[in-house]
Each structure stands twice: as C-alpha cells, then as structure tokens.
Amino acid sequence: MLSKELVAASTVPLVLSVLTRGENYGYQLIQNVRELSGGEIEWTEGMLYPVLHWMERENLIESEWRTAEDNGRRRKYYRIRKEGRKALQSEQQQWNVVHTTLMKLWKIKPHSI
C-alpha cells in the first residue's frame, strides 16, 4: 500500500502513462492501474475524477463523452495531449532520478524499465 503522499505524487504520471497506450475512461483507467500494480495501488476511486479534470484544465489531456459500444451507456473518454506527453517525459526523468538514487543507496541493482 502506498502512503497518501506518494499516491498524490504518482497519480498524474500514472494516468499519463496509461493514456499513452490509448484513450480510456475513468473506471477502466483505475482497473488498469490496479492490475498493473498487482493490486498494490488502490485508489479511492471517486478521487481520480477531480485529478482528471485538473489535468484537462492544464491541457495535459482532453476528454469527450461518447456512447459505449458494449452497453450503449455514455462514458467520458480521456486522451493524452502533446503537452501531456511533454509533462510525462519530465516526470519520467524525475522518477528515474529518485529511483536510481535510492537503488544505489540500498545497493540494489535498478530494474531496467
């Protein structure tokens, strides 16, 4: 389980990274992160939406309401924008710095990503 602070810091890069794989809606995005983390990252699901809306206002992502093909219900799909890809690059760099430094200090060989 991640601490509150780490969840706050990692949400934006996680969302951006999932969206580089293609557009997605909130519920599916949460499922993807849960599966990828092996259940270690468990969000309070409703809390993701204010973050998505903030990211949209910052022009990192864009959204569109569309009717889903599987059940005919409307869902809000999010897509990453050019600014989002740029932000993700800088996030990647920063997370790598922290990761590599900690791994050196703990004398663990860093995983290659």
Added chain:
Amino acid sequence: MENKTPFDLNAAVQRWRAELAKSPNFRADDLDELESHVRDSEASLRALGLTSEEAFLIAVRRTGAGDVIAAEFATVNRSYVWQSRLLWMSAAWILSPLFLLPVRMLLVDARINPDPVALTPFLPSLTFAAVVWLQGNLVRKAFRAPLKLASILTFVILISVSLKMSLDDYWLAATVPLVVSAAGLGFFALPRRRRGPEFRHS
C-alpha cells in the same frame, strides 16, 4: 421467510446521486461521470457473481464518501464556483434599479428620508456574503437561484435607500463591482499553473 422488495438499481443510483448533488461543488457533468463510474463498477462486480444490490454497495463504497469527494472536487471547481458567484453579483447590480426606484418613491411618499450613511464600501461585501451563504448546503438547489437574487437585491435596496442614491449615483456605484466582476472573470479564464487537487488516500 419474508419476501424482500426487489432491488431497483436505477432508483438506488438516483438516490445516491441526489445525495451527492446536495453539495454545490459538483457540476452536472461531474455527477454524470461519477454515475457512469458506479454503473460500470456495479456491472463488473455483478459479473463476478454478486447480486446487483451487493455490487452496488461495494461500487459506492469504492468510489468514496460523498463529502470527501465533494471536498476534492471543490479544489478543481473553485474557479467555476467563483465565476457563478461573480455572475450573480453582476446580474443583481444590473437589475437592481428596477426594484430600487419604486421603493424609493414609496419611501418618499411616506416621508421617510433616512440619513445618508457612509455604507458604500459595505455594498459589495454584503452582496458577496449573501451569495456565499446561499451557495452552501442550507438551501435546496431549486430555490438557490431565486433566493440568491432576492437576498442580493434586498441588500442593495436597503443600503441604497439609506444612502438616498439617485439613479446616476447608482450607475456610478455599479461600475465598481462590474469592473471587479469583469476583471475576476478574466483572471479565472487565464490559463495558468495551479496546484492540483490533493489525491488523498483513505
């Protein structure tokens, strides 16, 4: 064994949504999205073998407590909340002569001539206080809009009357909040870096 009333998912979703809608922090679009989320969550939990009722309860639980989500939405919708407040203030200022003049005539007829009081600086702050108050959870959503306007107008009328304000004075005084409103709207429309919502974990 007694028969339980069958669970009605749509009714349950509507009740849950109505409970959230009591907070002014959500826009209709936010509620649509949260509802879509809970329905997706309910459907996939049901596919695992839960009953619809069980699935709904867990879906709502995972989505999080209404007040906690509302607080989080407030951080992103703050500019929206302020825009609507400023719009209401401007509307009240523009419309108030319609109410102001008849009241003044009535008061003059009744030979009531209140002494001018230097209350002008309080005018915007009082209307503001009324608007903020009415945006809370105290008033049902449908009554908020007319009540807001009425309370703002009451403030404006009472204070303008005590100032013996003429129509010319009114327009002069009105330019101040109008300019402030316009500046405020422009300010919030500007794209800029803001602190994002804190993504709390419970």
